[in-house]
Amino acid sequence: MWIVPWWALLSSGCAPVVLVGAWMIAEQLHGPGYEPVTQTISLLGADGAAGQWVLNGALIALGVCHLVTAWGLRAASLAGRLALGAGGLAAIVVALSPEPTNGGSLRHGFVVGVGFTLLAVWPVLAATRAKGPPWALRPAASITATALMGLGAASFLIELQGHGAAGVAERVLTTAQSLWPFVVVASCLRHARSS
Known part of the structure; x- marks a missing residue:
């Protein structure tokens, strides 16, 4: 009952690596004008940003990772799996609706908020x-x-x-949200081996 396929471990393990790797590469491509402590990750994927293709490509890959993990994580409740998958779809939509170079975007902000919410509530919805x-x-x-x-x-x-350390707070949050699916899958695999 608690068994998950090996590929769910692969997809969940790739999610944080892809996300963190992408923002690190996009920061290097952006150059010295970007301040990671105070500026959001979205600025790295904004229209016209030097690393836009890196960050937005990684967000699509992150979304696919969450969708694949949700599909394979049969040990979790259906509501949790649906929330994780929907969080993955939100990541893809964020990539397809980048911020403009100057100013914000209501659509981008709304989708980011929905994605953050789904990825925050999926653990409690996945509980059994x-x-x-x-x-x-x-x-x-x-x-x-x-x-x-x-x-x-x-x-x-x-x-x-x-106007404080928003970049740091966002990176901590997104890292935790991308890492938790891996923790859940790993705990399922460990539990299945010990049973």
Whole structure:
């Protein structure tokens, strides 16, 4: 019951590597005018940015990783899998609707907000009350993951509105959101081996 296919480990493991690698490469392509502490990742993928193709290509790859992981993570509840998959679709839509070079975009901001929300709530939606689930699908672990991601999102919004360390807050949040599917899949595989 708790078995997940090996390719779900591959797709979930690629997600954080693709995301972090892409923003690091896009930062290098952008040059010294970009400040990663205070500026958002979206600026690296904005229309006309030097690393736009890198970041937006990586967001599409990230979305595909989440979709594949959601498909293979049969140990999680259906609601959680749907939220993870929808979060993956949101990442793809973000890539297809980059920010303009100057100013913001309501559509881009809305899709980012929806994606952050879906990826924050999927852990609690994926939890199962079945007997003996893997630790990452237990209610306590799932609630903790969702609460921490919610706090991370709140921190990002506060920093963004206060013109503070929004770039740092966003990177911490997106890294956690891209890493949690891997943690869940790994816990399922470990649980299946020990059973």
